[in-house]
Amino acid sequence: MNLVNPEAIHRALSRWPEVDAENLQAYDAADRLLLEHASRRLDRLAAEGLSDPGLVVIGDRYGAITLPLLAGSPEGGGAPVSTLRIWQDLATGEAALDANAARLGISGFTRIRDDETSAGLYGPALLAGARLVLLRLPKNLAELAELSEAIAEHAHPEVVVLAAGMVKHMTRSMNEVLGADFGSVTASLAKGKARVLTASSPRPQEDTPGGQLAGTPAGGRSSQSFPARERHTGLGRDGDLEIEVYAHGAVFAGAKVDIGTRFLLDFLPRMPKVRTAIDLGCGSGVLATLLAASQPEVRVAACDVSAAAVRSARLTAEAHGVGDRVLAVHADALEGFPPASAELILLNPPFHLGHSVHAGAAIKLFRAAAEVLAPGGELWTVWNSHLGYLPALEKFVGATEIVGRNSKFTVTRTRRRAAKPA
Ligand SMILES: C[S@@+](CC[C@H](N)C(=O)[O-])C[C@H]1O[C@@H](n2cnc3c(N)ncnc32)[C@H](O)[C@@H]1O
Incomplete structure (x- = not known):
């Protein structure tokens, strides 16, 4: 997939309304590496005849992942993203992404919010049918565990999760958390001090191993682990x-x-x-x-x-x-x-x-x-x-x-x- 100049989009991003400071920018090497991996994966899916993989982006902070993907979509003059669902936990992230999208004239994503119709926080409205999920690794392992369980439960059985982070913020425990819900978890080589974990082969949720995470209830992990x-x-x-x-x-x-x-x-x-x-x-x-x-x-x-x-x-x-x-x-x-x-x-x-x-x-x-x-x-x-x-x-x-x-x-x-x- 030919992304339309992600660097130019990244440079134009603002963190507003988050508190700005010189050392805090609106994109990083993990966003860039995630886009590289995503575009290769989208090409492969397109070659297999799947033009709409039900792409989901979770945890994009200011639009650094979502906006280049949409700018590379048919409407933006590039290749294949036609539907894109996003979830952001922070109201500031939602406002920043919306403001950046409006300023850059990029549209086409569907924001899924908590509508409380699903027992879990991340339900079918976000994940049903998804074959590719792009995730910014959260710093909190319990948040990752809740996301991992929900993706394994609600997404397509052939879903692939690409989860990116800066190496300094990543730990082996993240692989283990994903490994509780996915049969395969591999790590990319580091690039620009960032890394991507690839998780696939979701386990049926009743079969997940019962590892107890800090902050989760007793009885091991299952789709009822959260809240x-x-x-x-x-x-x-x-x-x-x-x-x-x-x-x-x-x-x-x-x-x-x-x-x-x-x-x-x-x-x-x-x-x-x-x-x-x-x-x-x-x-x-x-x-x-x-x-x-x-x-x-x-x-x-x-x-x-x-x-x-x-x-x-x-x-x-x-x-x-x-x-x-x-x-x-x-x-x-x-x-x-x-x-x-x-x-x-x-x-x-x-x-x-x-x-x-x-x-x-x-x-x-x-x-x-x-x-x-x-x-x-x-x-x-x-x-x-x-x-x-x-x-x-x-x-x-x-x-x-x-x-x-x-x-x-x-x-x-x-x-x-x-x-x-x-
Ligand atoms: C130190 S925690 C306290 C949480 C809770 N009051 C407690 O006592 O356990 C600070 C809380 O502020 C929230 N927070 C941070 N920035 C915020 C903002 N700009 N607007 C609203 N809430 C914010 C965080 O999400 C977090 O839940």
């Missing part, structure tokens, strides 16, 4: 809170309760009694659920940039009996939330962007909180003390008081100032 589910007791200042946490593979901390989150839960009784609250960056929904349980009048929006988190938070809240007062929302920061509409926001901020540690991810959420909090409303945040977020909270939101500190974490209460923040 993971774990019960936690002894939470909160008085040790009287408990919760059953549901988590799809891509969720931060899986079905565990993060230690920073545990510390913030100690302060639930000190938080103001309100009617409108937000769990910003909700993950599996622990904070939203236990806040809703502790305040019968409150309605909580549980918002996360990750689709896997949003579905998990909904499940956690429903299992706890507060699903009618917890609304799970897939959005970047608090996009779409009316200004000055919330009385209380809880936040355990992210400190990563992909593989890079980056304070910009937290600052973006502080600014979003300032916009959406009503004047006088409160932002309760927990952070690793060495990150020193106090000045940023004061600058972007308002007067900030340290309400708790342990050996690792600080919990702060920030009152949204009346005047518009910086």
Whole structure:
């Protein structure tokens, strides 16, 4: 397949609306190597008379995989991609790919979103009939396991998965995870510090070996391995809170309760009694659920940039009996939330962007909180003390008081100032 100048497309890509920084670009050698392997595979399938292999692209971050493939399609003047389904976990990735596609005048992909009609996160709408799946290897093994199981279960029996990553982010465990669901997993030679794993011969799901992965439920892997589910007791200042946490593979901390989150839960009784609250960056929904349980009048929006988190938070809240007062929302920061509409926001901020540690991810959420909090409303945040977020909270939101500190974490209460923040 003759790709129409992927380098030119790559150079034109932007990461917007993700936080940009000089060391973070919108494509890498793994995207390029994946395209090379994909175009060879598409040629081979076309030579076998298969012009539409039901191509699926999963985890394309900004369009570096999808857009060159479509530019090389018949509409773009090149060879064979006629249908292409994509799945992106992050709302920022969706927005970036859409913006890049619009700017470059490239169309033709079908985005599959979580419509909750499938028991799993990745269902037949995404995968049915797929003979070729292109995957950016996620850094999280549980996410890879969930994807691998779903592809083996729903895609065509002759599906081939090409999974690419940068060598520095790849581990042998990734081969093992794919090997639980596929009879053959091989690794390419490294090129430009990237590598592609090729998985084929999906195993029938009832035959998969029962290797237990961290964060997956007991009983080995099967198509029911996800969402993971774990019960936690002894939470909160008085040790009287408990919760059953549901988590799809891509969720931060899986079905565990993060230690920073545990510390913030100690302060639930000190938080103001309100009617409108937000769990910003909700993950599996622990904070939203236990806040809703502790305040019968409150309605909580549980918002996360990750689709896997949003579905998990909904499940956690429903299992706890507060699903009618917890609304799970897939959005970047608090996009779409009316200004000055919330009385209380809880936040355990992210400190990563992909593989890079980056304070910009937290600052973006502080600014979003300032916009959406009503004047006088409160932002309760927990952070690793060495990150020193106090000045940023004061600058972007308002007067900030340290309400708790342990050996690792600080919990702060920030009152949204009346005047518009910086
Ligand atoms: C440290 S985790 C906390 C998760 C959860 N609140 C908990 O306590 O377990 C941070 C969460 O923020 C989410 N996140 C990161 N950037 C975001 C953004 N721009 N908008 C919304 N959520 C975001 C991540 O997906 C992740 O779930």
